[in-house]
Amino acid sequence: MSKRILVKFSGEALANKDGHGIDTSVLKYIAEEIKELVEEGVQVGIVVGGGNIIRGVNASKDGIIRRTSADHMGMLATVINAVAMQEALEHFGLKVRVQSAIKMQEICEPFLVRRAQRHLEKGRVVIFAAGTGNPFFTTDTAATLRAVEIGASLLIKATKVDGVYDKDPMKYKDAKKIPVLSYEMALEDNIKVMDDTAIALAKDNSLPIVVCDMFQKGNLKRIIEGDYSSCSIVKKLNEGDS
Numbered sequence: 001m002s003k004r005i006l007v008k009f010s011g012e013a014l015a016n017k018d019g020h021g022i023d024t025s026v027l028k029y030i031a032e033e034i035k036e037l038v039e040e041g042v043q044v045g046i047v048v049g050g051g052n053i054i055r056g057v058n059a060s061k062d063g064i065i066r067r068t069s070a071d072h073m074g075m076l077a078t079v080i081n082a083v084a085m086q087e088a089l090e091h092f093g094l095k096v097r098v099q100s101a102i103k104m105q106e107i108c109e110p111f112l113v114r115r116a117q118r119h120l121e122k123g124r125v126v127i128f129a130a131g132t133g134n135p136f137f138t139t140d141t142a143a144t145l146r147a148v149e150i151g152a153s154l155l156i157k158a159t160k161v162d163g164v165y166d167k168d169p170m171k172y173k174d175a176k177k178i179p180v181l182s183y184e185m186a187l188e189d190n191i192k193v194m195d196d197t198a199i200a201l202a203k204d205n206s207l208p209i210v211v212c213d214m215f216q217k218g219n220l221k222r223i224i225e226g227d228y229s230s231c232s233i234v235k236k237l238n239e240g241d242s
Contacts, residue, residue: 004043006152008143011049027088035092036221043120045150046127047143050077071135082129095124101133113149140194144201158214163232164193182237208235
């Protein structure tokens with residue numbers, strides 16, 4: 001069983017039916033799933049995106065807002081989501097800390113890797129906000145970076161699909177699921193797991209990435225127990241792996 005993991009949620013997954021804002025029923029669902037892991041003794045870190053509020057790349061596309069400023073706006077959006085998730089987890093009795101890569105001491109702690117590790121050792125869930133603190137880096141890269149920094153044995157990307165496909169399953173009915181793939185395969189143009197920087201960082205640190213459907217109840221618990229049957233895993237392939 002994986003004892004320390006990091007789970008990445010997209011901001012869009014938290015959105016209401018219109019694609020914006022925060023749906024508290026989704027927060028409740030996530031909190032229940034995370035509580036199951038904590039009760040099993042798993043140390044949990046979380047990174048959440050901010051796409052339900054604003055995406056830097058979209059805000060800057062017409063040139064009025066500079067990309068650097070737009071990305072900082074996106075980082076602030078992740079802090080909003082992190083605080084919302086903290087509230088949901090605490091509602092279910094969990095101890096939680098939010099650490100931000102951008103200092104805002106009235107709201108949350110600054111990111112300090114040693115403090116984060118100590119929180120995890122004490123059974124607290126740590127939510128890492130504001131991405132890496134730098135523009136031009138996605139929250140996927142932030143999730144991989146934080147997973148490596150805290151020494152997580154697994155990075156779980158919780159999405160709306162049940163794994164990795166050879167093409168977009170939302171557009172192509174003949175898309176085929178790839179249960180196990182190498183980092184090199186994950187970097188191929190037609191396969192979108194995470195951005196290239198995140199995959200390269202995971203590869204350099206031999207960090208397995210599991211892509212799963214976050215809305216399949218009990219999925220996270222099955223994954224930490226080593227059951228990858230309902231998801232896809234990106235890892236270093238040994239001879240004989242398919």
